[in-house]
Amino acid sequence: MVSVDDVRAVLADLPRSYEVIVYDRVKFRVGQIVFVAFSRDETEIGFGFPKEERAALVASRPDTFFLPRPSDLRFNWVEAWLEALDPDEMRELVLDAWRMVVPKRVAAEYLGK
Template identity: 35%
Template sequence: MPTFRVAGKMYITVPDDETSIAVRCPKHERAELIAAEPEKFWVPPHEAGSSWVRVRLAALEGLGELRDIIVDSWQQAAPERLLDAGPGA
């Protein structure tokens, strides 16, 4: 399974089916995100205890939305020293 990392911490994984990605998402935000857009976001049962959410790629509204999701995940994983110079800065 391909993974993307910043400073050794994963911020994206691409599951085997390649129709979705898994990104970091604070647990306290996941339920609201999934409730608002269940066709786009979900959490498999085996990841319920983690800080990850799955994103259905076909449900995204273009590359801009994909970029925003990836940047948000990157910012959650990146150490502070990289945040000022990284994506979305």
């Protein structure tokens, strides 16, 4: 099981990433782009994810992942139950979401690639 604090620990040192509170919801941004967000009760996490791959992700593990509300389907976004994620999986997902919104050079420098 993963908590909001576990996610914070992963995202704390990422270049250009910062935390905000919007309508009582914790969100992480790069510039004005939100790449990770939590539900108000902190049981769900939403994160940037390629639109063309999300249906396969949700279909592979519908007990963990689900589509965002219809108005958010236009975005590269998917959601998950925090309790269903393990720490390694969460780390990979949020780093990939961050990588989608920063310049490739910034991601490469940070990740050493």
